[in-house]
Every structure is written in structure tokens, then in C-alpha cells.
Amino acid sequence: MRRPRPLQPLLLASLIATFALPAAAQRDIRFDSAQAPAGGTLVLAVPEVTEGAARDGAFARIDAASQGALSRAIAAAGFSGKADSQLDLPGIAGYDRVLLVGTGAGTPDARRIEDVGGLVGRFAARSRAPQVDVLWEGAEPGAAAQLAFGAALGQYRFDKYRSSGDSEAAGTGTLVVRSPAGAEAARHWDGDWKAVAEGVAFARDLVTEPANVLYPEVFVARTREAFAGKPNVSIEVLDVPAMEKLGMGSLLAVGQGSVRPPRLMVVRYHGGARGEAPVAFVGKGITFDTGGISIKGSENMWRMKYDMTGAASATGAVLALAGRNAKVNAVAVAALAENMPSGTAARPGDVVRTASGKTYEIISTDAEGRMVLVDALWYVQRQDNPRVIVDIATLTGAIVTALGNDYAGLFTRDDALAAQLTAAGQAAGEPVWRMPMHPGYGKLLESPIADLRNGGGRPGSGTAAHFIGEWIDPGRAWAHLDIAGMAWRDGNELSTTPAGASAFGVRLFDRLVRQHYER
Numbered sequence: 001m002r003r004p005r006p007l008q009p010l011l012l013a014s015l016i017a018t019f020a021l022p023a024a025a026q027r028d029i030r031f032d033s034a035q036a037p038a039g040g041t042l043v044l045a046v047p048e049v050t051e052g053a054a055r056d057g058a059f060a061r062i063d064a065a066s067q068g069a070l071s072r073a074i075a076a077a078g079f080s081g082k083a084d085s086q087l088d089l090p091g092i093a094g095y096d097r098v099l100l101v102g103t104g105a106g107t108p109d110a111r112r113i114e115d116v117g118g119l120v121g122r123f124a125a126r127s128r129a130p131q132v133d134v135l136w137e138g139a140e141p142g143a144a145a146q147l148a149f150g151a152a153l154g155q156y157r158f159d160k161y162r163s164s165g166d167s168e169a170a171g172t173g174t175l176v177v178r179s180p181a182g183a184e185a186a187r188h189w190d191g192d193w194k195a196v197a198e199g200v201a202f203a204r205d206l207v208t209e210p211a212n213v214l215y216p217e218v219f220v221a222r223t224r225e226a227f228a229g230k231p232n233v234s235i236e237v238l239d240v241p242a243m244e245k246l247g248m249g250s251l252l253a254v255g256q257g258s259v260r261p262p263r264l265m266v267v268r269y270h271g272g273a274r275g276e277a278p279v280a281f282v283g284k285g286i287t288f289d290t291g292g293i294s295i296k297g298s299e300n301m302w303r304m305k306y307d308m309t310g311a312a313s314a315t316g317a318v319l320a321l322a323g324r325n326a327k328v329n330a331v332a333v334a335a336l337a338e339n340m341p342s343g344t345a346a347r348p349g350d351v352v353r354t355a356s357g358k359t360y361e362i363i364s365t366d367a368e369g370r371m372v373l374v375d376a377l378w379y380v381q382r383q384d385n386p387r388v389i390v391d392i393a394t395l396t397g398a399i400v401t402a403l404g405n406d407y408a409g410l411f412t413r414d415d416a417l418a419a420q421l422t423a424a425g426q427a428a429g430e431p432v433w434r435m436p437m438h439p440g441y442g443k444l445l446e447s448p449i450a451d452l453r454n455g456g457g458r459p460g461s462g463t464a465a466h467f468i469g470e471w472i473d474p475g476r477a478w479a480h481l482d483i484a485g486m487a488w489r490d491g492n493e494l495s496t497t498p499a500g501a502s503a504f505g506v507r508l509f510d511r512l513v514r515q516h517y518e519r
Contacts, residue, residue, distance in 0.1 A: 025171070026125070026152075026155050026156070026157070026171060026172070027124050027125075027132070027155060027171060027173055027174055027175040028173075029148050029151065029152060029174075029175050029177065029189070029194075030174055030175070030176050030177070030186075031144065031148070031176070031177050031178075031179070031181075031182065031185045031186040032176050032177075032178050032182060032183065033178060033179075033180075033182045034058070034135060034136075034137065034178050034179050034182075035178065036058055036061070036062065036133070036135055036178070038094070039094055039095055039096065040096055040129060040131060040132075041095065041096050041097045041099075041127055041129035041131070041132045041133065042095050042097070042098050042099070042132075042133050042135065043098075043100075043101060043120050043123065043124075043132060043133065043134040043135065044059055044062075044098065044099070044100050044101070044135050045101050045103050045116055045134070045135065045136050045137070045147075046059055046079075046081040046100045046101065047081050047102075047103050047104070047105070047108075048080055048081035048082050048083070048102060048103070048104050048105045049080065049081060050080075051080065055071075057137050058135045058137060062093050062098075063093070065093070065094070066092070066093035066094060069092050069093045070089075070092070070093055070100075073087070073089050073092060074087060074100065079100060079102070080102070081102040081103065081104070082102045082104060083103065083104030083105075083108075083112060083115075084102065084104075084115065084119070084495065085101075085102035086099060086100065086101055086102070086119060086123075087099070088123075096129065097127070097129070099120075099123050101116055101119050103116055110143075110146050110427070111427070111429060113138075113143055113146045113147050113150065114146055114147070114149060114150035114153075114429065114496060115150060115429075115494075115495040115496060116147060116150060116495075117146065117147035117148060117149060117150020117151040117152075117153075117154065117496070118150040118151065118153055118494070118495030118496035118497075119150075119495045120132075120134050120147070120150070120151045120154065120175075121150065121151035121152060121153060121154025121155035121156075121175070121496075122154040122155065122495065122498060124154075124171065124175050125154070125155040125156075125157055125170065125171040125498075126170055126171065127171070128169050128170050129173065130172075130173040130174070131173050131174045131175075131176060132173070132174070132175050132176070133176045133178055134151070134175065134176065134177050134178060135178050135179075136177060136178065136179040137179065138179060139179070139180040139181060140181065141179075141181035141184045141185040141187070141188050142185075142188045142192070143179075143181075144177050144179040144181050144185035144188070144189075145185050145186075145188035145189040145192060145193055146193065147177060148175075148177050148185070148189050148193065149189070149192075149193035149194075149196065150495070150496050151175055151177070152193075152194075152197035153197060153200060153496040153497065154495055154496050154498065155171060156200075156201055156204055156498055157171060157498065158204070158205065158208045158500060158501075191324060192324065194323070194324075195320050195321075195322075195323025195324040196320040196323075196506065196507060196510050198319065198320070198323055199316040199317060199318075199319040199320030199323065199503075199506045199510070200316060200320075200503045200506045200507065201503075202222075202226050202312075202315075202319055203309075203312040203313050203316030203501070203503035203505075203506050204312075204500070204501040204502070204503045205222075205501075206219065206222060206308070206312040206315075206316075207305075207306045207308065207309050207312050207487065207488075207501035207503065208306075208501045209305070210305055211287055211288035211304075211305045211338070214287055214305075215260040215287045215288075215338055216255075216260060216261065216262055216263040216285070216287060216336035216337060216338065217260065217261070217263065219263070219265070219285060219287060219308070219311070219312075219334065219336050220237050220263055220265050223235065223265060223267065223315055226319055227267065227319065227322065230319075230322045230323065232269060232270040232271055232322065233267065233268065233269050233270075233322050234267075234270075235265065235266070235267050235268075236265070236266040236268070237263055237264070237265050237266075238263065238264040238265075238266075238379075239261065240252065240255075240261050240262065243262070243264060243375075246355050246379070247353065247354070247355045247357075248264070248354070248355045248375040248379075249352050249353045249354055249355070249375075250352050250354040250360075250371045250372065250374050250375045251264060251335055251337060251371070251372045251375040251376065253346040253352050253362070253371060254286070254292075254337040254339050254346070254365075254368045254371050254372050255337035255339075256344050256345060256346060257292055257293075257339065257340040257341055257342040257344055257345025257346065258337070258339070258340040258342070260287075260338045262336055262338075262372075263334075263336045263337075264333070264334070264335060264336070264375070264376060264379065265311075265315075265334040265336060266332070266333050266334075266379070266380065266383070266384075267315060267331065267332040267333075267334075268329075268330075268331050269318050269321055269322045269326075269328075269329065269330045269331070269332075270329055271321065271322070271325060271326050271327055271328050271329060271330070272327055272328045272329040272518075272519060273329075273519070276329050277329070277384075277385055277386055277387035278328075278329035278330050278331045278384055278386050278387070279328060279329070279330050279331070279386060279387065279388050279390075279512075279513060279517050280330070280331040280332075280333065280380050280384060280386035280388070280389045280390070281313075281314035281317055281318065281330070281331070281332050281333070281389075281390055281391075281392065281509055282310075282314060282335070282373060282376050282377055282380060282389060282390070282391040282392070283308075283309075283310035283311035283312065283313060283314035283315065283332070283333065283334050283335065283391070283392050283393065283505075284307070284308065284309075284310040284311060284335060284369040284372060284373055284391075284392070284393035284394065284395065285308040285310065285311030285312070285334045285335050285336035285337070285372070286304070286307040286308055286336075286337055286338070286339050286368060286369060286372065287305070287308045287336065287337070287338050288304055288305055288307065288338050288339070288340070289307040289339045289366070289368065290304065290339055290340055290341055291339065291341075291364075291365065291366035291368075292339045292340065292341050292345050292346065292365030292366060292368060293341050293346070293347050293348060293365045294364040294366040295341055295366075296366060303488065306394065306487050306488050306501060307339075307369070307394050308334075308336070309392075309394050309483060309487035309488075309501070309502075309503070309504065309505075310369075310391070310392040310393040310394060310483065310505070311334035311336060312503065313392055313483075313503050313504060313505030313506050313509070314332040314333065314334060314392055314505065314509070315332045315334055316503055316505075316506040317330075317332065317505060317506045317508075317509035317510055318330050318331070318332035320506060320510050321510065321513060326513060326514075326518050327518050327519040328513050328517050328519065330513065331384050331386060333376045333380050334376075335372035335373055335375070335376035336372075337368070339365070339366075339368045345365065346362060347362065347365070348362055348363060348364060348365060349361065349362065350362045351450045352371070352454075354374055354375055354378065354471070355375045355378045355379065356374075356378045356471060358374075358451050358452075358470065358471065359450040359451045360447065360450050360451060360452050360453060360454050360467075361447040361449060361450040361452075361453045361454070362453075362454055363453045363454055363455045363456050364454065364455050367454045367455040367464070369393045369394070369464075370393075370454060370455075370464050370467050370468050371454060373391055373468055373471075374467075374468060374470075376391075377389065377391060377468070377471045377472065378471055381472075381473055381476065386476075387477065387517075388417060388476075388477040388478070388479075388517070389472070389476065389477070389478045389479075390417075390421070390478070390479045390480075390481060390509070390512075391468065391479075391480050391481070392480075392483060392505045393480075393481070393482060393483065393484075394482075394483055394484045395461065395464050395482045395483075396460045396461040396464050396482055396484055397460070397484060398458070398459055398460035398461040398464075399435075399461040399482040399484050399485060400484050400485035402435070402459075402461065403485055404485055405485045405486065405489070405492055406431070406485075407431050407432055407433035407485075408425070408430070408431070408432045408433070408481050408482060408483045408485070408486045408504065408505075409432070409433060409435045409461055409481065409483075410422070410432040410433060410434045410435060410479060410480075411434075411435050411437050411461075411462070411465035411469075411479065411480040411481075411482070412434070412437070412478065412479035412480065413437055413469075414477050414479065416477075417477050417478075417479050418479065420512060420515070420516050421479055421481075421508070421512060422434065423515065424508055424509075424511040424512040424515055424516075425508050425511075427511050427515070428507035428508050428510070428511040429494075429507065430486070430504055430505065430507050430508040432481065432508070435462065435465075435482075436462060437462065437465055437466060437469070438462065441457075441459075441463045441465075441466040442466055444456050444457030444458075444463050445457070445463055445466065445467055452467065452470065454467060455467070464482070465482070481505065483504050483505060486502060486504040487501070487502060487504055488500065488501060488502065489502055
């Protein structure tokens with residue numbers, strides 16, 4: 001079949017310039033003293049108390065000034081301040097609007113503070129007020145910054161393709177976090193959390209973009225734009241001739257059915273000691289997945305625009321590390337391709353030779369994620385010799401059946417790394433659940449004509465992990481995360497993750513580095 005002519009470079013550049021727009025204007029986050037403003041829109045973080053117990057602090061002061069208006073409102077609504085509870089009160093106590101957000105019983109920990117912030121951010125995104133003030137009475141500046149981090153995550157939205165201007169009036173302006181720490185909290189925000197919020201937003205933007213806008217070349221262009229001006233960063237991109245020279249038959253096989261050529265992108269951040277082995281995050285970047293010749297059903301195929309979440313999150317995590325000047329060497333690898341059916345597409349039954357020399361028989365062209373990952377994993381091991389590798393991919397429907405939308409599947413033979421990832425996921429609000437890697441899975445992948453097959457047998461998520469593990473050097477610390485159930489939230493959004501792209505993995509990887517690999 002004659003291949004359509006590729007887009008001319010000038011036209012491609014024009015398209016990139018046209019679509020490289022902000023996903024949505026969001027509130028600028030600032031910090032100030034705990035003094036409540038005289039009016040406007042106010043959010044109060046309210047701890048849980050037993051019925052009839054007296055409240056103190058800002059709530060008591062505002063309540064007294066309004067002759068008990070707040071007390072009457074919460075009594076009528078039965079609001080006690082339980083964690084995640086909210087009470088929205090328009091036109092009360094001299095304010096245009098007061099939102100009460102429950103913080104639960106006891107002193108809230110960092111995760112709860114972040115969730116409170118997420119609810120604040122979601123409220124602020126809906127509000128048309130030019131300024132939203134949040135009163136947080138904890139004196140610890142790090143806690144106020146953590147609340148701001150949650151608010152930044154919660155206020156995220158993507159509406160740049162909406163033609164109606166109605167939404168433009170909402171969610172813009174400023175969000176002021178008022179606490180006893182005052183402006184000191186800004187130092188913690190700038191140093192610890194702002195860059196992570198930006199890394200999450202970057203990844204969410206990439207994942208949400210439609211596939212007619214975002215494909216391998218544009219993914220690379222957006223990454224270059226995001227990292228522009230960041231110190232100690234280098235970006236390497238392998239095009240088709242470069243991959244052919246290296247023998248990357250696996251990644252090339254996935255992309256050969258599309259007119260949009262594949263890319264392998266490596267982002268290196270040098271924030272640690274010179275010569276120290278990096279931490280590597282390797283992401284599946286299928287910018288659209290039809291299944292190829294093993295084509296998927298049409299129902300919900302639109303979702304396959306987010307089959308590049310792993311690459312977006314790996315890249316977003318290194319963007320966060322670079323943005324906060326983390327004392328670590330880190331690498332993000334994005335294995336980018338579009339999986340399309342055509343006369344040039346790979347077929348079931350084809351035998352592929354990978355860059356490592358190992359071969360496999362294609363059983364399904366819809367098992368393309370593992371196909372792009374193995375060449376990427378080989379490359380980062382040869383070029384960067386990382387001390388630990390975590391690959392991340394929207395890989396299998398089987399993991400969704402097993403774990404739903406509550407956990408990512410964690411596969412590793414390294415108990416220490418499993419413990420690190422589990423703890424980091426718990427702290428970051430991106431939980432993982434360890435799954436088995438039984439030696440018997442290898443028997444299910446035996447091929448009569450090649451070294452192995454790219455699929456076959458159950459459990460599908462376990463055999464997929466085993467396949468990927470065949471390209472990992474013996475003794476190297478490695479884990480595989482299957483995030484197929486965690487990449488997109490539909491009607492089950494979280495306080496810090498609105499409906500849509502989650503960018504699962506950015507916070508997890510940042511926390512992993514903070515806890516275990518940063519000097």
C-alpha cells in the first residue's frame with residue numbers, strides 16, 4: 001500500500017504552535033497571614049467535633065461577629081467536620097460565600113491536608129470569585145504548602161477546545177492560603193511542591209490531548225518546551241533511522257503501520273553527584289492504540305488516546321525533579337508510537353528481532369505496550385546503567401479486573417524495591433498492590449519458532465510482566481507498574497484528581513526519590 005506523504009516540516013511546526021496552548025487558565029496560588037478578609041469568598045478548614053461541643057479559632061470569631069450565623073447553619077445541616085465533608089453557604093456572615101471543609105478528628109496528617117486542599121481547589125475551579133481565601137490555622141509552614149499542593153491538583157481542568165466562553169469566568173484569579181506561617185509557607189511551596197504540581201499538570205495535559213493533536217513528534221516537541229530553561233537537563237531523541245541502526249525492531253514494528261513515525265525520547269536530569277547511577281522511569285507512550293491488525297472493538301476506543309499515560313507520567317516526574325532541583329540523577333524514557341492497522345502494519349505470526357538480539361513471535365499486535373518497552377529498557381540499561389528501573393504502562397485489562405480503579409499493579413522480584421514503591425504510593429496518594437511473578441508464567445510464553453511469544457495464557461497481567469522482565473539484566477533492581485485502571489477517572493474522581501487524566505505515577509515517583517534516592 002502506498003504510504004501517504006508525511007506532513008511537511010513547516011506545516012508540522014505550525015500545528016505544534018497552534019495547539020501548544022495552556023489547557024485552561026487556573027488560579028495563581030499565593031500565601032498570606034491568617035487574618036480573615038472582611039468579605040468575599042472564604043474557605044474554612046474545620047476539624048470534627050462532637051455534637052454540641054464549642055468551636056474555637058477563626059470559626060468562632062466569624063460566628064461571633066455574625067451573631068451565630070455559622071453555628072445555626074451547621075446545626076441545621078448536621079455538619080460536624082468529618083473528613084471530606086463540605087458545607088457550601090452562600091451569603092452568610094458578611095461573606096459572598098463560605099465553604100466549610102471538614103478535616104476529620106485529630107491532627108490531620110500530610111495526606112489528609114492534601115485531600116482538604118484538593119477539595120478547596122475543586123471549589124475554587126467552579127467559583128467565579130476573583131479571589132478565594134482559605135484559612136488554615138496550623139502554624140507549620142510545610143502544612144500550608146501541602147494544602148496548596150492539593151489545591152493545585154484539585155483545580156486542574158482541561159477546556160481549551162470548548163468554544164463557549166462561559167467557563168472562562170470560573171476558576172481564574174487567585175487562591176490565597178492564609179495561615180500563621182504567612183509568607184514563609186511560600187518558601188516550602190516553591191521548594192517542595194510547586195514543581196510537582198506542574199509535573200502533574202504537564203502529564204495530564206499530554207494525556208488529555210486528542211490523538212489528532214498529540215502523536216510522537218508532538219510529544220517530543222511539548223517535552224522540549226516544558227524543559228526549556230531547566231538546568232542540568234539533556235534530551236535525546238531517536239528517530240526511525242537511528243532506531244533502525246540500533247536494531248530496535250520491536251518499537252519499530254509497533255509504529256510501522258502509522259504515517260506518524262515512532263520516536264524514542266530520553267530525558268536526563270543531572271541533579272546528583274557526578275557519575276552516580278541514575279534512577280530510571282520508562283514509560284509506554286502509545287499515542288493512540290487501535291490494536292493494530294488485532295483491532296479492538298469500537299466501543300470506548302476513544303480511551304486509547306490515553307495509552308501513553310506511562311510515558312507522560314515518567315516525563316512529568318523528571319520535570320518535577322528538575323523543577324525542584326532534586327539532588328538525584330534521573331532518566332525518563334518515553335517509548336512513543338501510534339499503533340494503527342494498514343498494509344504496512346505488523347501482523348500476528350510475525351517474528352520480531354529486538355535490539356538485544358532476542359526474538360519473539362507476535363501473537364497479538366494489541367500487546368504493543370510490552371513491545372515498545374523492551375527496546376526502551378534495553379537502551380536505558382546500555383546507555384545509563386541505572387541503579388533502579390521502574391517501567392510504567394497502561395498495559396492490560398486483566399489488571400483492571402483484578403484491582404479495579406483503586407490500585408496499580410506492582411510486579412517485581414525485588415522485595416526491597418517493592419517495599420519502597422508501596423510506601424511511596426501510600427504517602428503520595430497513588431497506591432500500588434504487589435502482584436505475583438510466578439516462574440511458571442514463562443512456560444505460557446514459549447514459541448516453537450522464536451525465543452518467546454508476546455502473549456498467551458492467563459494471568460494476562462502476569463505474563464505481560466514476565467515478558468518485559470526477560471529484557472532486564474540479571475541482578476538489576478526493576479519493577480513494572482501496570483496502571484491501566486488508574487490512568488483515567490470517570491465518575492470516580494478523587495479530591496486531588498478531577499475527572500479525566502490522573503497522571504498517575506508523577507507523585508509516586510517524586511515521593512520514591514524523596515524517600516530513598518535523593519541525597
